[in-house]
Structures are given as C-alpha cells and as structure tokens.
Amino acid sequence: MDNEYIVFMEDEAQPYSDIVVVDDKFLFLAGLVSEDLETRDEAYGTIEFETNRILDNLKVILEKYGSDMDHVVKIDVLVSKWEYKDAMNKEYVKHFKKEKLPARICYGNVAIAGECKVEMAVVATKK
Numbered sequence: 001m002d003n004e005y006i007v008f009m010e011d012e013a014q015p016y017s018d019i020v021v022v023d024d025k026f027l028f029l030a031g032l033v034s035e036d037l038e039t040r041d042e043a044y045g046t047i048e049f050e051t052n053r054i055l056d057n058l059k060v061i062l063e064k065y066g067s068d069m070d071h072v073v074k075i076d077v078l079v080s081k082w083e084y085k086d087a088m089n090k091e092y093v094k095h096f097k098k099e100k101l102p103a104r105i106c107y108g109n110v111a112i113a114g115e116c117k118v119e120m121a122v123v124a125t126k127k
C-alpha cells in the first residue's frame with residue numbers, strides 16, 4: 001500500500017506533512033502545539049491551557065482520520081521549561097484511560113515554535 005501524506009494548510013515555510021498514514025492503519029502526526037484548528041493561529045496560555053488544547057485538538061483530529069484517544073500508542077512531549085512537566089502531566093493523564101496510557105518520552109528545556117510551552121508528536125492506530 002502507498003502511504004498517504006496529509007497537509008492541513010499548504011505553507012512553504014512548513015515543509016512537512018501534518019499526518020502520514022502508513023498501510024491505512026498507522027497515523028504519524030507531526031508536532032501539535034496549542035492552536036485554533038480552524039484558523040491555525042497559535043493559542044498561548046498556561047502550560048495547563050496549552051496541554052488541554054493540544055489534547056482536545058488531538059481528539060478531534062484522530063476522530064476525523066478514523067482513530068481515537070484509546071488508539072494512541074506513543075507520544076513525544078516537548079516542554080519549553082522542565083519545570084512545566086509536572087503541571088503538564090496532571091492535565092495529560094485526564095485525556096487517557098489509566099489502562100491505555102501511551103508509551104511516551106518527555107524532553108525539557110526545548111525551543112518550541114513561537115511562545116508555545118508544549119508540543120506533542122503522536123503515533124496512533126486506526127480503529
């Protein structure tokens with residue numbers, strides 16, 4: 001099978017696909033930051049706000065492409081300041097069933113686009 005490459009908005013300054021669908025089963029999502037899904041404008045706020053916005057948006061995106069939060073298998077989390085990790089974790093776990101927490105790695109003190117405090121890259125399977 002051919003891979004499917006999905007770009008939400010064409011932008012030469014953003015040379016990547018937002019999602020790559022592999023074998024019509026696996027969804028590889030580029031890094032998500034806190035943004036308005038319609039306008040694509042970044043939405044800055046507290047680490048709690050940004051974490052919830054990203055994961056709420058993730059739910060919408062996954063449902064649109066045949067998946068859901070129960071099918072997230074891996075997340076790479078980047079926080080701009082390591083001290084944000086605990087507050088991010090408190091919000092993060094609210095979006096997943098305890099028995100279905102994705103595998104994860106968390107990087108700290110990372111430069112993220114704009115003034116974003118957190119970014120997440122996700123791997124999921126379709127339902």
